Amino acid sequence: MRFLILSDIHANWEALEAVSADAATRGFDLVLCLGDVVGYGPNPNEVAEWVTNHADVVVRGNHDRACTYVGNHDSFHPIAQHSSTWTREQLLPCHSDWLAQLPRGPLQVDNFDLVHGAPDDEDRYLFDSEEAAASIRYAAEQVTFFGHTHVQGGFVARRLHGTTEVSRFHKVPAQLALEWDSLYLLNPGSVGQPRDGDPRAAYCIYEAHKSVAHFYRVDYDIRTAQEKIFEAGLPEELAYRLATGR
Numbered sequence: 167m168r169f170l171i172l173s174d175i176h177a178n179w180e181a182l183e184a185v186s187a188d189a190a191t192r193g194f195d196l197v198l199c200l201g202d203v204v205g206y207g208p209n210p211n212e213v214a215e216w217v218t219n220h221a222d223v224v225v226r227g228n229h230d231r232a233c234t235y236v237g238n239h240d241s242f243h244p245i246a247q248h249s250s251t252w253t254r255e256q257l258l259p260c261h262s263d264w265l266a267q268l269p270r271g272p273l274q275v276d277n278f279d280l281v282h283g284a285p286d287d288e289d290r291y292l293f294d295s296e297e298a299a300a301s302i303r304y305a306a307e308q309v310t311f312f313g314h315t316h317v318q319g320g321f322v323a324r325r326l327h328g329t330t331e332v333s334r335f336h337k338v339p340a341q342l343a344l345e346w347d348s349l350y351l352l353n354p355g356s357v358g359q360p361r362d363g364d365p366r367a368a369y370c371i372y373e374a375h376k377s378v379a380h381f382y383r384v385d386y387d388i389r390t391a392q393e394k395i396f397e398a399g400l401p402e403e404l405a406y407r408l409a410t411g412r
């Protein structure tokens with residue numbers, strides 16, 4: 167079984183289109199989404215409709231909650247607050263209702279788990295190996311896919327001399343063959359707002375039967391996505407960061 171794993175699409179239609187087309191050439195059986203379908207981007211309805219129609223399993227993200235009143239956005243940066251207020255006004259009731267009922271992770275699929283932030287907290291960011299080490303003890307499966315940080319890659323935990331060492335993939339492997347005696351937290355990266363210095367849209371295909379994860383990056387029409395952000399009156403920083411991937 168080949169799983170297409172998407173995260174943090176953030177209402178970026180151009181990025182989602184490019185990822186969908188690229189993934190179609192590689193082949194997959196099911197589509198899994200790690201949350202933050204909306205927020206920041208200018209196409210929340212189009213993206214929510216695509217995910218509704220194509221994704222087999224979806225966990226909720228913090229922006230999905232904030233954009234549908236399930237969660238408040240008081241802790242958000244002012245730019246994120248602006249975009250979630252705008253998204254609330256734009257979302258059609260059918261999409262808002264669908265987003266509001268999305269389940270919290272972890273959700274088990276096959277022999278791995280899906281979360282938005284971390285195994286122990288859907289809102290926790292896993293940026294470094296210390297944070298990952300504190301969280302991986304709560305992982306119920308050998309492999310947990312997470313999003314939230316918008317950084318492609320993740321962490322591996324290996325048993326060495328009686329202790330567990332957690333390390334981050336500093337260079338994301340194009341193809342990662344999992345070792346049977348290690349634990350993994352894997353991030354497909356963000357489709358719609360990468361923050362790892364590479365502005366290309368990110369995604370992952372996981373071959374569960376072979377225990378192999380493939381990480382991909384795809385060029386997309388950033389200029390059009392930026393113009394839509396300007397036209398919508400969303401904060402301009404949201405457009406500029408698409409070009410830098412920061």
Ligand SMILES: [Fe+2]
Nearest residue numbers: 174202227314
């Ligand atoms: Fe996000």
